[in-house]
Amino acid sequence: EWFVKFRFPGFENTKFIDSPLGKIPEGWEGKLIKDFGEVITGKTPSKKDPSNFGNDVPFIKTPDMHSGIFVTDIGESLSVKGADSQKKKYLPPGSIMVSCIGSAGVVSINSAEAQTNQQINSVKLDDEKHREYLYFALIDLEETIKNYGSTGATMTNLSKGKFEALNAISPSKHIDEFHETTSPMFDEILCLSRKNDTLKVQRDLLMPKLISGSIRL
Numbered sequence: 489e490w491f492v493k494f495r496f497p498g499f500e501n502t503k504f505i506d507s508p509l510g511k512i513p514e515g516w517e518g519k520l521i522k523d524f525g526e527v528i529t530g531k532t533p534s535k536k537d538p539s540n541f542g543n544d545v546p547f548i549k550t551p552d553m554h555s556g557i558f559v560t561d562i563g564e565s566l567s568v569k570g571a572d573s574q575k576k577k578y579l580p581p582g583s584i585m586v587s588c589i590g591s592a593g594v595v596s597i598n599s600a601e602a603q604t605n606q607q608i609n610s611v612k613l614d615d616e617k618h619r620e621y622l623y624f625a626l627i628d629l630e631e632t633i634k635n636y637g638s639t640g641a642t643m644t645n646l647s648k649g650k651f652e653a654l655n656a657i658s659p660s661k662h663i664d665e666f667h668e669t670t671s672p673m674f675d676e677i678l679c680l681s682r683k684n685d686t687l688k689v690q691r692d693l694l695m696p697k698l699i700s701g702s703i704r705l
Contacts (some may be wrong), residue, residue: 491559522652525613529648530604540570546602550587560599560681577603585610588646593630609651609659620670626655
C-alpha cells in the first residue's frame with residue numbers, strides 16, 4: 489500500500505512528480521539496488537574436499553527460501569574451514585536474499601550469519617532500517633527479475649550486474665516511520681518461525697516413539 493499504491497499516511501496531500509519510474513511522490517527518488525548496500529553473489533566451496541561442509545555456518549539454497557520471510561531451517565551447512573575459504577561471501581543477519589537463477593524472484597531474509605550458493609544474490613544492507621522496505625520492494629520486482637534475467641533459454645539467469653542495476657523507489661521521507669511500524673511485526677514472525685522449528689524437532693523425536701508404543705498418551 490505504501491510503496492506500490494502510494495497510500496501512505498498523508499498521501500492525499502502529497503504532490504506527485506514525473507520520474508524514470510513513472511509518477512512518484514515528491515521527495516522520493518529512484519535508486520539502484522546496489523545503492524542500498526553491497527551485493528554479494530553466493531558461491532559453493534569445493535565439494536572435492538568434504539571437510540568444507542559440516543554444521544557450523546548455514547549454507548542457504550533456493551529451496552530453503554520458500555518457507556516464509558525468514559530462513560530459519562536449512563538443509564546444509566558449511567564447516568568453518570569451508571566458509572572461511574570464501575570469507576567475502578559471509579552475510580550478516582538481516583541481509584536480503586534473492587534467487588536469480590532457475591526459480592528466480594524468491595525473496596527471503598537470513599536470520600543468522602550465513603552464506604549462500606551461486607544461485608542467490610544478496611544485499612548486505614548499509615542501513616538496517618531499509619530491511620522491511622527492500623524486502624517488499626524486491627518481492628514487487630519478482631516478474632521483472634524473471635523477465636529481465638531471461639536469456640531466451642529455459643532457465644532464468646540474472647547476473648550480479650543486472651541485479652545491482654534494478655530500480656527501486658526510495659521513500660526517504662517515510663522509511664523511518666515504515667520501519668518503526670513493521671519491524672516489530674517482522675521480529676515476531678522470526679520468533680514464531682524459530683518456535684515452529686523447535687516444535688518440528690520435538691515432533692520428529694516423539695512420533696517414532698508414539699508409533700512404536702514406547703510412549704503412550
